[in-house]
Amino acid sequence: MTREKLFEQILQKKSYLCVGLDTDPKKLPEHLLDFEDPVFEFNRQIIDATADLCVAYKPNIAFYEAQGPKGWVSLEKTINHIPQEIFTIADAKRGDIGNTSELYARAFFETMNFDSVTVAPYMGSDSVKPFLVQGGKWVILLALTSNPGSQDFQMLRLADGSEEYLWEQVLRESSTWGTAGQLMYVVGATQAEYVQRVRAIVPDHFLLVPGVGAQGGSLEEISRLGMNQRCGLLVNSSRAIIYASSGRDFAEKAREAAQEVQREMEQYLEQYVQHL
Amino acid sequence: MTREKLFEQILQKKSYLCVGLDTDPKKLPEHLLDFEDPVFEFNRQIIDATADLCVAYKPNIAFYEAQGPKGWVSLEKTINHIPQEIFTIADAKRGDIGNTSELYARAFFETMNFDSVTVAPYMGSDSVKPFLVQGGKWVILLALTSNPGSQDFQMLRLADGSEEYLWEQVLRESSTWGTAGQLMYVVGATQAEYVQRVRAIVPDHFLLVPGVGAQGGSLEEISRLGMNQRCGLLVNSSRAIIYASSGRDFAEKAREAAQEVQREMEQYLEQYVQHL
Numbered sequence: 001m002t003r004e005k006l007f008e009q010i011l012q013k014k015s016y017l018c019v020g021l022d023t024d025p026k027k028l029p030e031h032l033l034d035f036e037d038p039v040f041e042f043n044r045q046i047i048d049a050t051a052d053l054c055v056a057y058k059p060n061i062a063f064y065e066a067q068g069p070k071g072w073v074s075l076e077k078t079i080n081h082i083p084q085e086i087f088t089i090a091d092a093k094r095g096d097i098g099n100t101s102e103l104y105a106r107a108f109f110e111t112m113n114f115d116s117v118t119v120a121p122y123m124g125s126d127s128v129k130p131f132l133v134q135g136g137k138w139v140i141l142l143a144l145t146s147n148p149g150s151q152d153f154q155m156l157r158l159a160d161g162s163e164e165y166l167w168e169q170v171l172r173e174s175s176t177w178g179t180a181g182q183l184m185y186v187v188g189a190t191q192a193e194y195v196q197r198v199r200a201i202v203p204d205h206f207l208l209v210p211g212v213g214a215q216g217g218s219l220e221e222i223s224r225l226g227m228n229q230r231c232g233l234l235v236n237s238s239r240a241i242i243y244a245s246s247g248r249d250f251a252e253k254a255r256e257a258a259q260e261v262q263r264e265m266e267q268y269l270e271q272y273v274q275h276l
Numbered sequence: 277m278t279r280e281k282l283f284e285q286i287l288q289k290k291s292y293l294c295v296g297l298d299t300d301p302k303k304l305p306e307h308l309l310d311f312e313d314p315v316f317e318f319n320r321q322i323i324d325a326t327a328d329l330c331v332a333y334k335p336n337i338a339f340y341e342a343q344g345p346k347g348w349v350s351l352e353k354t355i356n357h358i359p360q361e362i363f364t365i366a367d368a369k370r371g372d373i374g375n376t377s378e379l380y381a382r383a384f385f386e387t388m389n390f391d392s393v394t395v396a397p398y399m400g401s402d403s404v405k406p407f408l409v410q411g412g413k414w415v416i417l418l419a420l421t422s423n424p425g426s427q428d429f430q431m432l433r434l435a436d437g438s439e440e441y442l443w444e445q446v447l448r449e450s451s452t453w454g455t456a457g458q459l460m461y462v463v464g465a466t467q468a469e470y471v472q473r474v475r476a477i478v479p480d481h482f483l484l485v486p487g488v489g490a491q492g493g494s495l496e497e498i499s500r501l502g503m504n505q506r507c508g509l510l511v512n513s514s515r516a517i518i519y520a521s522s523g524r525d526f527a528e529k530a531r532e533a534a535q536e537v538q539r540e541m542e543q544y545l546e547q548y549v550q551h552l
Contacts, residue, residue, distance in 0.1 A: 060372070062383065065383045066383040072348055073345050096367075097422070097425075100298075103338040103339055104341065104342070111342060120396045122398045123418065123425050124430070125425045127423065142398055147402050149373075149400020149404075153398060154400070158432050159439055170429060173429075
């Protein structure tokens with residue numbers, strides 16, 4: 001999917017919501033357990049209930065991988081059920097030496113038809129570039145993550161005279177590897193105090209923002225500080241939406257939770273995106 | 277598997293060889309294509325031909341993931357075929373926020389019965405520690421990798437007064453998260469010039485060493501500089517062994533290639549490991 005198409009979707013739906021399909025078989029509503037593939041059935045109903053309110057879906061691959069081969073079947077059915085015009089993110093945090101990253105790219109871009117995959121930067125350029133070869137496919141590189149462990153290495157200062165943080169060098173260096181139409185960055189909503197420093201380095205790139213809700217990040221703050229003229233944000237919510245209810249009404253409640261976020265986003269789009 | 281058991285295996289087999297099962301369906305000998313699961317059949321024959329010469333097998337998960345669900349079936353059959361006493365490494369380079377890393381740990385340690393999994397450090401302690409909870413299970417953390425891209429971030433110098441490289445801080449910090457009986461580190465054979473600096477920080481840990489052979493690292497050099505009193509090295513070879521021949525004799529040729537490495541290793545064990 002091109003950046004233009006993604007922005008069109010955002011304008012049309014007045015939303016930059018990404019719904020995280022972190023579907024844990026242990027948290028499924030009981031009445032779904034009789035289905036042949038309860039995980040897929042859950043995802044199918046969540047997708048049907050929220051597709052007009054969000055612009056992206058992001059299955060975290062760990063939830064599927066933990067189920068063994070049948071988890072991959074559920075994932076394939078899920079990705080095939082997502083409407084074509086919605087951006088899809090394989091939240092896999094992969095990264096390996098060149099010829100191996102090519103295989104991961106094949107897994108997510110060909111075997112499954114994801115639009116993007118999240119990638120870890122530690123192994124450097126030749127671990128990331130193999131994901132950047134296909135038109136319309138995206139790498140979403142970890143930059144400044146939402147978890148406490150982001151302090152351990154990402155926040156180390158570098159001895160290159162700039163005193164920049166490691167994550168700033170990751171942005172600076174990796175942004176030369178591809179265009180803003182191929183690369184996005186993960187920046188946690190819990191890191192709002194640094195978002196202006198992010199935008200100083202990558203003003204045009206989309207940011208994928210986890211950490212709103214359960215992890216404590218503020219949607220208002222990240223939107224005010226992080227938006228650019230093409231919105232430039234995809235804000236993820238997983239648990240607060242997909243587990244809004246654990247009963248028979250889970251899909252309906254998920255829709256209500258998504259709608260609430262969408263309405264808030266509509267305000268920020270009007271307030272902060274100049275095109276509107 | 278405990279560190280003691282692993283060292284016993286090394287002494288018994290006079291080998292610290294890890295065979296990389298990077299099985300590419302496009303590179304299989306033609307006569308295997310009639311089997312129901314050609315990838316597993318290839319692995320089965322490689323394992324049967326080399327099990328007495330190596331102490332570890334390391335499937336790179338990308339090769340299986342790229343095949344979709346059926347790749348995971350081949351992987352499960354492969355891991356179940358590896359004799360119990362041989363150390364198994366899921367070369368997955370995973371890493372995610374805490375609750376998600378737990379799921380990856382479940383995928384590799386429970387759904388499949390791997391002894392260890394390779395993990396990327398960028399997200400910090402809470403992305404690594406969930407892998408460290410189970411007795412006898414190991415994390416193998418990326419430290420200084422063998423690929424050219426290791427220059428991009430791993431080799432950045434830090435502004436903490438020490439002027440250390442990022443990878444040194446990764447070793448120093450992460451070695452407080454678990455014991456030398458739970459943690460190993462990936463150090464590429466192409467990085468031999470830094471191995472003494474590695475050993476200054478983690479004298480007791482096992483190192484998993486890729487990059488001998490096709491990537492240009494020297495087995496002699498890494499063994500001389502990197503061994504400790506319990507050997508402390510697992511040196512991986514993938515392509516040079518499993519693709520030693522592309523014909524009907526592939527398993528026989530793989531055995532010959534493994535035997536050649538094992539004989540060289542036997543010398544270095546005698547020369548450098550004081551226990552012998």
